[in-house]
Amino acid sequence: MNEKILVLDFGGQYNQLIARRVREQKVYAEIKPYNKITCADIQNAGYKGIIFTGGPNSVYDEKSPHFDPEILNLGIPILGICYGAQLLAFMADGKVTSADDKSEYGNTILYVEDCALFEDVPHISNCFMSHTDYVSELPQGFTVKATTKNCPAAAFADESKGLYGVQFHPEVTHTDYGKNIIRNFLFNVCGCVGDWKMEDFIERTAERYREELKGKKVLLALSGGVDSSVAAALLYKAIGENLVCVFVDHGLLRKDEGNFVESTFKGKFGMNLVRVNAEDRFLSKLAGITEPEQKRKIIGEEFIRVFEDEAKNLGKIDVLAQGTIYPDIIESGKGDSAVIKSHHNVGGLPDVISFESIAEPLSDLFKDEVREVGTKLGLPDALVYRQPFPGPGLAVRIIGEITKEKLQLLKEADAIFREEIDNCPEKIETNQYFAVLTDTYSVGVKGDARAYGYVAALRAVTTDDFMTAQWTRIPYDVLERASNRITGEIREITRVVYDITSKPPATVEWE
Ligand code: XMP
Numbered sequence: 001m002n003e004k005i006l007v008l009d010f011g012g013q014y015n016q017l018i019a020r021r022v023r024e025q026k027v028y029a030e031i032k033p034y035n036k037i038t039c040a041d042i043q044n045a046g047y048k049g050i051i052f053t054g055g056p057n058s059v060y061d062e063k064s065p066h067f068d069p070e071i072l073n074l075g076i077p078i079l080g081i082c083y084g085a086q087l088l089a090f091m092a093d094g095k096v097t098s099a100d101d102k103s104e105y106g107n108t109i110l111y112v113e114d115c116a117l118f119e120d121v122p123h124i125s126n127c128f129m130s131h132t133d134y135v136s137e138l139p140q141g142f143t144v145k146a147t148t149k150n151c152p153a154a155a156f157a158d159e160s161k162g163l164y165g166v167q168f169h170p171e172v173t174h175t176d177y178g179k180n181i182i183r184n185f186l187f188n189v190c191g192c193v194g195d196w197k198m199e200d201f202i203e204r205t206a207e208r209y210r211e212e213l214k215g216k217k218v219l220l221a222l223s224g225g226v227d228s229s230v231a232a233a234l235l236y237k238a239i240g241e242n243l244v245c246v247f248v249d250h251g252l253l254r255k256d257e258g259n260f261v262e263s264t265f266k267g268k269f270g271m272n273l274v275r276v277n278a279e280d281r282f283l284s285k286l287a288g289i290t291e292p293e294q295k296r297k298i299i300g301e302e303f304i305r306v307f308e309d310e311a312k313n314l315g316k317i318d319v320l321a322q323g324t325i326y327p328d329i330i331e332s333g334k335g336d337s338a339v340i341k342s343h344h345n346v347g348g349l350p351d352v353i354s355f356e357s358i359a360e361p362l363s364d365l366f367k368d369e370v371r372e373v374g375t376k377l378g379l380p381d382a383l384v385y386r387q388p389f390p391g392p393g394l395a396v397r398i399i400g401e402i403t404k405e406k407l408q409l410l411k412e413a414d415a416i417f418r419e420e421i422d423n424c425p426e427k428i429e430t431n432q433y434f435a436v437l438t439d440t441y442s443v444g445v446k447g448d449a450r451a452y453g454y455v456a457a458l459r460a461v462t463t464d465d466f467m468t469a470q471w472t473r474i475p476y477d478v479l480e481r482a483s484n485r486i487t488g489e490i491r492e493i494t495r496v497v498y499d500i501t502s503k504p505p506a507t508v509e510w511e
Contacts, residue, residue, distance in 0.1 A: 002196045004028040005186065006047040008037070010065045010083055012054030016326050018081065018171045020366055021182045022051070026194035028201075031364070039070045049077045049162075049190035052084025054169065058098060058133050059083070059090040067091070077162030077189045079117075082131055085165030089156070092139035092163070102150040104129035107174055110154060112146040116188040117157065117164050121177040127154070127168035128175045134167060162189050198372050202234065205361050209238035216318035218359060221307060222247045222273065223391070224261035227323030227362060229383050230374040234361050235321055236271050237377065243321070244272050244314055248306050250299065251279020252393030252407070255415040264380060274314075278306045286395065286402045290439075292511035295402070299392040311353045321359040325370050387432045388466065396511040400439030405492075406454075410437040413456045413486045413493060420482040421460070421474070430472040433460035435486075436499070436510045444487070444494030453494035456486055461508050469503040 005022050007029050009015050015031055022029035027048075042050070050071070057064030069091040072078070080088035086096045110127040112118040127148070135153040138144065146155035146166070157164045164185065170178035186192045218235060222228050222245040235243045245265060249258040258275070266273040285298050311317060362370050374384040390396055394414075398406050414435040421433050436457040444451040458479065463469035483496040499506075 002028050002200055003048045003192050004030055004046075004196075005190070005192075006037075006042060006045070006050045007031040008050055008052050008067070008084075009033045010053050010055035010087065011057070012081070012083060014169060014171050015053045016364065016366075018051055018053060018182075019364065020369070021171045021179065022186065023196070023201075023369070024179070025183050025186050025192075026196045027186050027192045028196040028204075034065045034067050039068045039074065042071065042076070043074055047076055048192050049079070049185065051185075052078060052080040052087055054082035054084060054130075055087075057083065059086050059096050072161070072163065075161075077185070078164065079185045079189075080163075080165040081171070082167060082169060083133075085156075085167050086133055086135055088163060088165045089135040089139055089142070089153075092142070092158075094135055094139035094142065095137035096133050097136035098133050099150070100132060102134075103132040104148065104150050106130075108148045108150075108168070110146055110148055110168060110175075112155065113144075115145050115157060115159060117145065117155065117166075117181060117184050118177075119184050119188060120180050121184075125176045126174065127170075127178075128172045129154075129168050131167055135165065164189065198369070198376055202237070202373060202376060205234060206238040209235060209359065209361060213239050213242065213319060213359065216242060216356075217314075217316065218243045218319040218321050219311060219314065219317045219353070219355070220245045220321040220323075222261070222265065224253070224257060224383070224386075225323070225389065226367070226374065226384060226386055227325050227370060229261075229265075229323070229379060230370050230377065231321060231323035231360075231362055232265065232271065233269065233377040233379055234373065235359065236269060238361075241272055244274065244317075246307060246310050246314075247273060247275045248303055248310070249275055249277050249279065250282040250303065250306075250393060251277070252282065252299070252395045252402075254389070254394070254418075255411040260382070264383060268378075274310060276306055276310050278302075281306065283402065283404060283407075288401060290400050292396065295395050295511065296392050299395055303391075308353060317353060317355045319357050319359050320353065320355045321361070323362055324360040325362045326364055326366055390509055396509045397434060397436045399437065399510060406437055409454065409490055409492055410435060410456075412490050413437065416485045416489065417458050417482045420478055420485070424475070424478050426475075428460075428472065428474060428478070429462055430460045430474070431463050431466075431469075432508060433458075433472070433474075435459070442495040446487075446491070446494070451491075451494045453492045455495045455497060456493045457497050457499050457510070458482060459499040459508070459510070461503065463503075463508075466508060469508055471500050471502055474498070 007019050019029040107126050108129040134151050141158040142156045144153050145157050148154045155166045170181040232245050262275050265271045285302050371384050417435045438455045440455045442455045460472035461469035462472045
């Protein structure tokens, strides 16, 4: 059994980030809502340490989350962060005061004193603060370990009991030495050794689902994207044949992609995979449609219809599995920003199929952790490190009406461009690259004859988060090779252009 840390959740926004920071130090972290666990549970579970998270409230609010003060006497070290630090002080009979005029938000200079928590942390550094209340009187036995200009007890501790509070957020990257502080808590204070590995997460999760899903039929919509692929591989490890993956191939995937997904999951893993070849069904619904949003809506709806039809054939489904990852959960909580494009993913499925519950085995993980799990489970790099691909697929890269012919041309042009980038001896820093088939025709000369064909556009972007993006400075010789090959190998394309628009004002996809 690995050592583990409890992240006691009081409703802060960075709770998963805290858990991730702990996992980065090779210590397993479990997040539990404060009202779903008791002191006795904590003692029995054998945690090496506890982290109280931040939270939106004031400790004097009637409705604010509290916990049994007995937790302070369990002999388990505690690190309280932000609200968690105030709660710690409050529970130990300290005093918390609201400082409306002195609230701190953002980067703040932190002055620390020597102690186990601040080993290898310089006396002066930057930290990230976000608070109005602060600890104004320390409980008995506690001393101040750090200050900021407006916060007299930016960190405090009763070192003899292993109780520490920090008003700032060590889990965010804006706190210069946040990682060291978390590491110090884990290793110096809790006595962890850091022997947890991603394999342990895989084993633990598989074991949990083997138990929870015993005898149940589980359905997963596999898109071939990273998240649903890794979720499928992980659940397959847990429940084998009882997992049914339905892969709706709408025909709008990249060249050979459908076969690759099928051969990986059915061939290599031997999974129970149903591939639905629905290209004709999608193309007939899309016939004559040129408006981008309409295309997206049609594909989203048709996807659900096809999936629904297939699910009916499978009989009773007990559990629907999804590849939801942690950032999806944060993003879906963000609210009412303007809709630029209606993104289609499989998130809409629960409305149309009846099932008892949902299984989301990756919901605590960040993307790079999901990739690591995928690799450890034996998924090929081409899947695990796949560039993002929109749910509506090539439909949003074919301008104007979508026809079988245009789809075929785009698949070829796109495959050539990707191949040239992938084969370039010097690594090109780009995060997404693809071809677009425009609806414009252009005159050219092929052989000695006049040619009149499509204009293809090449697009490549460099970005951290896809919210904003720069067009990638692809070397000219790579562009030239791609252009020569596309116009040479595809008779119907007479001209190739390169898209030099960043986002904003453009978006990554053309539609
Ligand atoms: P845009 O075009 O909005 O794209 O700048 C940003 C990123 O999102 C991808 N994208 C989608 N992903 N379903 C998805 O799952 C969609 O409908 C969709 N539309 C765009 C796009 O490829 C880029 O990575």
